[in-house]
Amino acid sequence: MGEPHPKLQATGLTRTFGRAPHAVDALGPLELAVAPGEFVCVVGPSGCGKSTLLRIAAGLLRPSTGTLSIRATSPRPAAMIFQDYGIYDWKTVRANVRFGLDVQRVPRREADARADAWLARTGLSAFADAYPSTLSGGMRQRVAIARALAVEPELLLMDEPFAALDAQLRTILQEELLDLVQATRTTTLFVTHSLEEALLLGDRVLVMSARPGRIIAEHHPPFPRPRTAAVRDAPEFTALKGALRELLRKEAVTA
């Protein structure tokens, strides 16, 4: 049996910002293939081009050279979740979660039902009519997750989604996301600084070099799915985390 066609494929992908003599080579050349249903985490030193990669995948930025293609069946295949929530303070929680469905012109009744189902899955039902400014950071990020998943994206792009949260909330949301993506099998490209997060969530963890970011290592955390938070206590988890930390330390020195 052959490999399935990748959901996302990048070939010779580079991005440079600005012009000589002040040009900044931010990314690549980078080769990447993400299989349908795969959860790929990207770690790398600060400024190595991780967000640039995600922004290209989201169609927010063009590559300088090379290509990034998404094999999709819908006109808007990707949903993105940012570190700073990216939700609308002037819309209620329910309206935020329904937003992508409204853009897709899903009929009102169906959109409400789907939004309510996602509010329930993310523990937000009691806050459906509240405005985001009245919610905690963790709740706000749940709204962003519910909104992204409600459109049933073919590709989920997450850029440091939990970076602004305190350690305890971060752990809780990591575990919630683990359950959600294991249930939906959404293809996901996830950028993080947290090695724990990458090892807990990822089918694959890619390590990027210092800028311009290329992929210099790849690990397959050997934890069968469905995973639970208990994998954090496995000796392999600690060993892999140590190996990745060492690799990143070397890259940070050359950055």
Ligand SMILES: Nc1ncnc2c1ncn2[C@@H]1O[C@H](COP(=O)(O)OP(=O)(O)OP(=O)(O)O)[C@@H](O)[C@H]1O
């Ligand atoms: N619009 C822009 N104009 C000029 N330079 C940019 C622009 N966007 C990003 N860069 C530069 O490109 C490089 C890569 O940035 P990017 O944000 O992709 O890195 P990152 O790996 O996501 O960083 P971090 O981990 O700190 O969030 C950095 O040196 C950054 O300063």
